[in-house]
Amino acid sequence: MMMRGIAGLGLALALAAAPAAAQQKPPVKPPPKPAMKPLPGDTGMAGMKMGADTGMAGMDMGGDTMQMAMPIPMPKGMIMMPGLRNLLPPVTPFLPGEGVDPGTLPLARPSQLTPMKNGDTLDLTAMLVRRVVKGHTYVMYGYNGESPGPLIRVPQNATIIVKFHNAIDLPTTVHWHGLRQDNRYDGVPGVTQAPVAPGDSFTYKVHFPDAGVYWYHPHVREDIEQAMGLFGNMLVDSPDSNYYSPANAEQALIFDDLLINDDTLIPFGKEAPDFALMGRVGNVLLVNSEPRYSLHVHQGEVVRFYLTNTASSRTFNLSFGGAPIKVVASEVSRFEHEEMTPSVVLAPAQRYVVQVRFPKPGTYALVNAIQAINHFQGEFQAEVDTLGLITVDSTPASPDYARQFAELRTNRAVIADIDKYRPYFDKKPDKTFTLTIRPRALPLATVQFMNVDTAYFAPVEWVDGMPDMNWLSTSKQVKWIIRDDATGKEDMDIDWHVKQGSVIKLRIFNDPKSFHPMQHPIHLHGQRMLVVARDGVRVANLSWKDTVIIPVGSTVDLLIDASNPGAWMLHCHIAEHLGSGMMTVLHVDPR
């Protein structure tokens, strides 16, 4: 599928949603296996189906006979703790489309580029789809039969109408992540609207005041709905054709993961999220809902990548086989200064716009490369997952943007905009929050392990080293907490009002001494914010953001431009942390 040219470039640009153009050449070498996989020998239980025929006496299955993958896959070299082997999370297992014959469902299509103008209307339906991942067929969700959902592309300052229909088996909403728009259409159940029941509809008016890359997803049971495929990108084009430095092609890439055991999806908790400690970390990594991404470019071409993480919990560390990466923008604006980076650290809900130049013919691997921690051996283990291959032929790029790529721009407009906020950088915090957790009635083995394993928690955990403990924890047993230091109030009990037009300094500390410290990607709806300091060190190169990583033990100072009236969620974007209460509301009262 050919894309329209971008004004000012006059080029046919290929987006990731265009498989025919983007995936002509087969990969040159097989990808390494995912780093996390079941070890049948360790447990002797892999692939076992839960049900009346398991012959395991004494298991609390609540009388449910739904077939359930058991145990969950353990990472390489790890065994399920003996004290946890016969336990199940205290929830009813749930998977989309129970009792539906997958053969009756449409096969999910790749995301379709959906250009829209101011005033246009989009019909958007959340529905059951059939997805085939690595040869296995699953019943999952999609928007308009697509996975990811339609790639909405609009000019900056456009407003569109979205007629949303819920055809899935759960209540849902659509949240338009990162948009500073009318609070009534923010899609938060119980705060801005009632959930849309199965079979019902809701009309959203969606406004795009800032250029960049955004995304949409449900704000109901994200741990299920988003994980099962309800997400899509929105690209907002600046009227300035020179907004980004030039590129030969564009790709919108959504990074995600899926937790499966052989041919079975690991079920979700019907009444409450499971994996409440760390969030659900998948063992199959996906780019635009496929385990393998491929792209074919000419030598020396510059590709602009719009990167979005829609995973429930996983933070990615992405690089392109050594090809130089230039970061031009994050979530709600460009950076003051373009900057080279060795990799892109992408937490759930975060976005970056990067430009990558492929200087030599050959193959460049798009990888997620991390340091996992083996909590038993006390060792770091390097893990590399190949997510895709970029094949570079020897035809020279035309036009050749080598010179423009080498230049690191200073974005004067961004600096001038931020200048208005610099007088507030050193003000005393208006609000200080502490992030922590309160466990209740977790399995004894989990509590014992956590009490012993206190010597070190990584500032960022890249992968779930203890999925057995994690799986068994549900939001009934784990309360994740945003605590207001001034009042001691927690989560939705915090009564936080500010005047529209005020500039708020929010300091967030992630308590390393809690029962289970972990990084939290904190997202603020409907406003924009600057990360002005981390651990007392001023951040040198700023951009407006809506989601920020707060590492374990870190203190982060945020400057919030409270310009948009309404009731706006501030929450952790790890789906299971949100589902375990880690949220509050910022009320911006109209002036």
Added chain:
Amino acid sequence: MLARNAAWLALLLIPAAARAQGGPFDIALFNTPQSPSATGQARLVFAPGVMDVAVTADGRARYDARVTIAGLPAPRTLGPYTAYVAWAVTPDLTQWHRLGAVHNGVSMVGTADFNKFLLVITAEASAAPEAHHGPVVLHGTSPSGWLQNFTTHPLFRGVY
């Protein structure tokens, strides 16, 4: 199984006070017989960069260290030395990466990108030596180092 139990036992035997005290960033520095009056601590901060956390392409954290020291004698009192220098050193002591010169008071040095490392301060003939030659005056362990107990190495008891 035996080895794992031994590792657990070792972990439990580490004095609680010596373990990570303020989270994954704080390093307690210990003096040596060369410098019995010296005290110090270090706080790791992510190196400056455009991402929320600074890491290498293969995922290792990139830290600068804010080193706070008191009681170091003048370097020349220990020998032919003019400066104190901080190093990040791999636990097997095979790689020494110079972080920068430090002094009594607060010094910011960096960048360290080993998964686990010792933070070692030596007296040196210059502020930017190619390799370490002088005596160790202070040393500590990156919080990640507590994943494994290597604190009893004789090198850091003033014997080297």
